[in-house]
Amino acid sequence: MRVSLTINGEEHQADCWEGESLLFALREKLGFPGSKNACEQGECGSCSVLLDGTLVCACLVLAAQADGHEVTTVEGLAAADGGLHPVQQAFVDAGAVQCGFCTPGLVVATADLLRRSPSPSDDEIREALSGNLCRCTGYAKIFDAVRLAAAGA
Amino acid sequence: MEVLTPHTLVEALRMKSQHPGARPIQGGTDVMVALNFDHERPDALLNLNEVAELRGWSRDNGTLRLGSGLTYAEIENGELRDVLPALAEASRTVGSPQIRNRGTIGGNLATASPAGDALPPLLVEGAEVECASVRGARRIALEDFVTGVKRNALEPDELITAVLLTPSNAPQTFMKIGPRNAMVIAVVSLAVSGGEELRASFGSASPRPVLVTAPRDEADSFPERVAAAASPIDDVRGSERYRRHALRVLTHRALERVLA
Numbered sequence: 001m002r003v004s005l006t007i008n009g010e011e012h013q014a015d016c017w018e019g020e021s022l023l024f025a026l027r028e029k030l031g032f033p034g035s036k037n038a039c040e041q042g043e044c045g046s047c048s049v050l051l052d053g054t055l056v057c058a059c060l061v062l063a064a065q066a067d068g069h070e071v072t073t074v075e076g077l078a079a080a081d082g083g084l085h086p087v088q089q090a091f092v093d094a095g096a097v098q099c100g101f102c103t104p105g106l107v108v109a110t111a112d113l114l115r116r117s118p119s120p121s122d123d124e125i126r127e128a129l130s131g132n133l134c135r136c137t138g139y140a141k142i143f144d145a146v147r148l149a150a151a152g153a
Numbered sequence: 154m155e156v157l158t159p160h161t162l163v164e165a166l167r168m169k170s171q172h173p174g175a176r177p178i179q180g181g182t183d184v185m186v187a188l189n190f191d192h193e194r195p196d197a198l199l200n201l202n203e204v205a206e207l208r209g210w211s212r213d214n215g216t217l218r219l220g221s222g223l224t225y226a227e228i229e230n231g232e233l234r235d236v237l238p239a240l241a242e243a244s245r246t247v248g249s250p251q252i253r254n255r256g257t258i259g260g261n262l263a264t265a266s267p268a269g270d271a272l273p274p275l276l277v278e279g280a281e282v283e284c285a286s287v288r289g290a291r292r293i294a295l296e297d298f299v300t301g302v303k304r305n306a307l308e309p310d311e312l313i314t315a316v317l318l319t320p321s322n323a324p325q326t327f328m329k330i331g332p333r334n335a336m337v338i339a340v341v342s343l344a345v346s347g348g349e350e351l352r353a354s355f356g357s358a359s360p361r362p363v364l365v366t367a368p369r370d371e372a373d374s375f376p377e378r379v380a381a382a383a384s385p386i387d388d389v390r391g392s393e394r395y396r397r398h399a400l401r402v403l404t405h406r407a408l409e410r411v412l413a
Contacts, residue, residue: 001156018154018198019188040189042182042252043336057251060185062178064156065202109250130335131249 003067007032008076016063023047023058025066026073034074034104045132048105048112049073055112057131074104077111087111090149091142098136106132110146119150155197162206162285165312168199170287173309175199179207179222180255182248183264199312207259207314218283219316221259225271229253236320239274239344242327246270246342249335259313262298265305267361272299273344273354274327276362280318286310292317295362302360323348324411328403329356330391340391343379343403347411351375353404358383358396372412376404 004013007030014029021040026032026049036046040059047058050072058071077085084092087110097103106129113120113128120128125146134142157175159165169175175197178184187193201207207222210233217236225244227233234241247253247270261271262282275295282298284291284307295316298306307313325346331337342356351372353365365382367375385396 018156019194021185021189041186042248045249045251048251054254055251056255059189060181060252060255062156062181062185062188062198062200064158064198065178065181065200067158127335128250131251 003063005066006070008072020063021059022061022063022066025063026058032073032075036101036104046102046105048108055109074108086152087149091145094141094145094148096141096145102132102134106142110149114150156200157197158200158203160203162204165201165204166285166287169312170310172197177201177312179260180257182252182256183260215319217318217320219258221313221315222257225253225256239325239327243270243274246329258316262313265299265303267302268339268357270342272362273342273356275316276354276364277344277346277352278318278321280316282313283315283317284311285314296364299361321346321348326407326410328407330399341396341399343400343407345407345411353379355383355400358385358400372408375408376401379404
């Protein structure tokens with residue numbers, strides 16, 4: 001089936017299998033591999049994207065459900081000239097990246113948090129990132145990055 | 154496989170009548186897992202995301218109508234926090250922000266898992282499930298709607314359209330045991346209210362939702378009564394013995410909160 005959607009402000013179309021996830025469509029059909037595919041059951045958050053401005057796991061959205069809707073992926077956060085989004089820059093500056101697999105999801109979730117709550121408490125950060133798993137960093141550097149991004153905003 | 158995407162409730166009910174095998178999908182937090190892992194290959198998916206009538210909630214005189222498409226995020230962040238505090242507390246414990254932004258109470262009811270977090274607080278509040286088809290609508294008491302582990306009373310041509318209840322405004326709370334605060338399937342959960350009578354219901358401790366009630370002056374024996382009403386099993390998340398003990402302790406703590 002043909003799915004038409006807006007990704008990072010641009011119209012796109014893809015021919016999808018009816019049972020296909022938005023994540024699979026983004027990565028394999030539409031050329032947006034930034035959202036990572038790990039658990040495919042909403043546990044890890046590495047596929048986090050914004051669907052009509054709401055943070056969701058792309059693996060739990062049927063591609064057909066995104067038809068006619070707007071999706072923002074991690075690729076859509078950086079400036080048009082390639083300059084990093086403040087959250088991305090903060091992750092670099094704080095050393096919040098080790099293997100990097102969880103990073104796109106954490107960056108999208110952090111951007112979503114700071115848009116809603118520009119100066120979050122530690123508890124708010126913990127809650128907002130509770131759906132994103134990182135197996136390398138132990139989260140301390142990620143917390144540093146979120147605080148850094150909040151301070152710089 | 155085909156995807157049916159109705160834009161009105163009338164259209165949705167007509168499609169469900171024409172395709173009774175179609176699997177309804179709203180937030181996708183259960184259905185997509187089944188698809189991603191090849192556990193299910195239904196002939197058709199009925200995408201309910203575009204049906205506005207199923208969204209949000211409304212109040213008619215004293216009765217609340219919670220649309221089956223109402224998300225946990227909407228419950229925990231809006232006015233319902235004050236109207237249905239135990240349901241709001243339960244919603245806060247569901248999955249993660251990403252899951253709560255998509256998961257719905259209609260989906261929780263349809264899945265009918267013994268661990269469904271919305272079920273105990275809704276049962277304590279005397280909720281009914283509104284089911285509709287082209288033949289008309291009917292209301293089913295929540296304890297009758299869930300007929301067994303992951304089984305419900307829906308006819309093949311029916312959809313869950315809403316949850317109806319009259320808020321008790323009684324002091325109430327929800328508790329849940331799991332290895333961490335997020336992404337947890339309850340080892341056991343518990344909703345308790347302390348209005349004119351004591352009311353309790355638990356999750357992950359019986360195949361179907363159970364309501365336990367007692368007069369307020371029998372609070373001392375209530376924890377034992379709740380634990381005795383449970384029929385937990387041993388599984389990967391906990392033992393029968395631990396679950397029953399935990400229910401006793403949680404009920405005691407919940408009563409301290411709601412009778413304070």
